Amino acid sequence: MPDDPDLAAPDTTAALGFSSRAIHAGQEPDPSTGAVVPPIYQVSTYKQDGIGGLRRGYEYSRSANPTRTALEECIAALEGGERGFAFASGLAAQDTLLRALLRPGDHVVVPSDAYGGTYRLFNQVLVPWGVEHDIAAIADVESVRAAIRPETKVVWVETPTNPLLGIADISALAEVAHEAGALLVVDNTFASPYLQQPLALGADIVTHSATKYAGGHSDVVGGLIVTKAGLRTARDEDVTERVGFHQNAMGAVAGPFDAWLVLRGLKTLAVRMERHCDNAEAIVEFLQRHPGVTAVHYPGLPSHPNHDVAARQMARFGGMISFQVKGGEDVATKVCAETELWTLGESLGGVEALIEHPGRMTHASVAGTALEVPSDLIRLSVGIEDVDDLIADLRQALDRLT
Template identity: 55%
Template sequence: MTSGFSTDSIHAGYEPDSLYGSINVPIYASTTFAQDGLAELRNGYEYTRVGNPTITALEKTVAALEGSQYAVAYASGMAAIDTILRVLLKPGDHIVIGNDAYGGTYRLIAQIFNKWQITHTVVDTTKPEDVKQAIQENTKVLWVESPTNPALDVVDIAAVAAVKGNAALVVDNTFASPYLQKPLELGADVVVHSSTKYLGGHSDVIGGLVCANDADLEEELRFFFGWVGAIPSPFDTYLTARGIKTLSVRMERHCDNAEKVAEFLDGRDEVARVCYPGLESHPHHEVAKKQMKRFGAMVSVVFQTEEQAKKFCKSTKLICLAESLGGVESLLEHPATMTHVSVEGSELAVPPELVRISVGIEDIDDLIADIEQALAQL
């Protein structure tokens, strides 16, 4: 029997245990597990660095939501990104990455992987023809975000998958979450998440996940999971699983609020441009309509001047000035001097007039009032 998304978010990956019938997955706060004999594991667990029942439950839940054969959890989104790149790449290989990507991802590729003779090409991934031209004989990874961070461009994942050749198409699905978008169904080979964001949803846990269908790839990811040890704690995975139970209802409220915030800001004299896929003026609105359930909760605003952008960031009262995103509370930041400072001077440099808003689930009237009073101070 097939289940709906909300049902899977609550029930997939765990059934009440046979010992006490705990409705929620227990936090198995044990580093090691008793064995029934020499190398005879009880239910497959020996040491938490290579596997833990709480971690397994989260992985099964996310795999069900992404429609993947498996998911592997890591201690952070960056640990997940680093691991999948190390599994897919070797010295002499080449990677194609979008020209609007998370600064931490680009920093890892440009400053760490380049030391291992891995080269990269930056391209506008919203243009499949440009992606095709950028792919070389040694291209092993095509790295895509959609929507992108922070300009909120939308990549036609199916169109890019059609031109990827032998490269693995890896899609960072953090901004959309599996509730709004299923990259594997669109032709992606691998999906990554910073579960710190919408999956956890409450700004209280750090984590990452890699989802895919290739059994050999899973084996390698599991090796890295144990050998390198970038594993999440059982408590962190419990918190993430608890957050996922309300993912669908949170995302609906997030999207409701974001649409109204974008509409309010659109056309204001202080604003040069609003970047939100839900606006018909967005250059990729039709692509977003095709591949996303709704348009997401991130809104980026390009002000007329850098001074206005910075002052706006310091003038809101309810919306907190802070990095990160995807929590129930609204946050805003200035990417050029905060999350994306590492791409300054590169092809991924963020306009200093841009402010990124992670729209939370507060009462929309309160959010609009806060934005309005902040605009009045510019």
Template identity: 40%
Template sequence: MSESDSSPENKLQPETLAIHSRRVYERESNSILFPIHQTATYVHESVGVLKAGYGYSRGGNPTVNALEQAISALEGTEQALCFRSGMAAITTMCMGLLKAGDHVILSEVIYGGTVRLFQQVLGNFGIGYSYVDTTDMDAVRAAIRPESKLMFVETPANPTMKLTDVAAMAEIAHANGMLLAVDNTFLTPLLQNVLNLGADLAMLSTTKYIDGHNATIGGSLASHDVAMMDRLRLVRKTIGTISSPMDAWLTLQGVKTLPTRLKMHVENAGIVAAWLEGNPRVVRVNYPGLKSFPQYALAQKQQKAAGGMLSFELDATTVQAIAFINALKLTTCAESLGSVESLITNPATASHCDLPKAERARLGISDGLIRLSVGLESPQDLIADFDRALTEVFQK
């Protein structure tokens, strides 16, 4: 057992951990909320001597550090780094760990912003990449090259909810001298601790469940590897991707209610998913909490709960799918997830619109696929709203 495993905070339940563990107080005023240090620079004790280690907010900020302490407690690591966005975290990760000529294995169903980063930005700097079905171990092994340095997977995947066996990927990656990074945005470390499953690096878009209120844009990285974190901190300082103090402060408030919110998200999503599965207009429901989900056994093995995200396929054209979304009164059409409000979108015309239709179809992203982030509204009210909207659209 490591020193961190035996620390008092690891005996705390998630609800207590999120509020109290590594909580930082500002001692001059004894404010119960850590203050917003909205400053660009700091007074030096003398030339080259910094007070409390802060010199310039591009390198570090007390409010951002308070959020990093909270996230590291959730991740079970000694440190975490916070960024302006989830994509800023991924970009910093790639710039810090890769160089021209390196190759990356990506799970084939992955966030559209990650696709654009590799296709339209990193590729220009000589970083190669391959999309692989990470449910197929033989395909993963076959895709590895001598220059492969990083495997980056997203599980559950956006928007099909396809799962990757993190422990199996870690074994393959490490056997081939590669690092494994996991985008754990959909579940957070409270529902799936990817570092405990063998990943080297955990990434979150804190915009989503960590904040939980659609108030901020942010991202985080966490690892047990101290040297790696030092390297990423240096790159973050150099390219200026650190979180802003205001966003960090708002996100810090969201962290405190994360465990309670997640319980409601999971409960509500399970009720809504079961209803959708029984609706004749729905061809398929992708939710790891349903026994009909093809990877239900894997979900039970590596996830503590199924989460609040699901997708479902309507027997519908693109026009009908969009009409259904527009007819909803309680679920908002927006390209985000993990907030108290239920959010819905059509990936084929939104997050994955850059993919050719044939490629979307191969990945299971049909024109009628709907992605749903189930919020904290009454699930009975959400179901009534879905029922009314389906009836309205398909009776025309």
């Protein structure tokens, strides 16, 4: 984005609570009409006041667009970072970030449980580019420490992880990464900024698939990055400047309507997350009692191996649940097919309840790798429907098949 003092106006929402920031950060009423919702600037180019005379820094919508700027300012305010960046998808955000931070010959530590598309990016895109990685169990701080090499530039973390709901100690891993001169990047998609603030816990950069809880309505695909203020790479480069340069140079930016949809979703993030969590807790209780269920993965359970860490760094435990069933893969896939209110589909974080079989769906790309998921695993994205209806639908599917 071009430098312009108008685009760096002081944040007047910093002292507000989360919901107030979600509704107001980057979203002043339109100065020409008073509209309380930021307009969709569906425009590619902008009239210049003479050569190089840019109005508020806008010249071309790949470089900057006012609707996208509003979203970027809002997510930066919610995550407590220096600057936000909006992209066409979560993977576009991750790829841009990694290209900005890394060079051929560099090394990354990646988690042993992660979104299949993220691992595919590391394993099939970055490895041919010359960036190597090692896999570590991020719930085990010493495992991460042992995986770090002299050429490690990034420690990559999901917490909670996808799909096994593992928990990483962000503060402890930040210390390990920083001791090695590496940056800690946290994918905060499952928690959302409402439940977890990685930058405040010591992380350097946060990423999101905005398709999920940020958007919240299964009607938009997008990605987000937020950088910490004053952050520099191991090569002493300004991280925010590098990400901004690569966002413009690579061009996988969020379109204005997509940015507007995510911004609309963020306004209700707090109330939605409370309902997602309420419903998830009730469903976990049901699943624990069902005789056809062999294991429930949810960080809110005292039996979860890192429950204490989750309780310390999360406001609540989220709307994602994974569980395993008797009868193996055959029964797991049939349970997914037998639900009626739960929709069989990929993605997560929308207002509607989704059910899927990770081994054959979202994580099929990691089959045969260290990240392969159990074949009897079912993943739930708990919606905000009436929880009694969600439980009744799961009960009939499980009772019929287990």
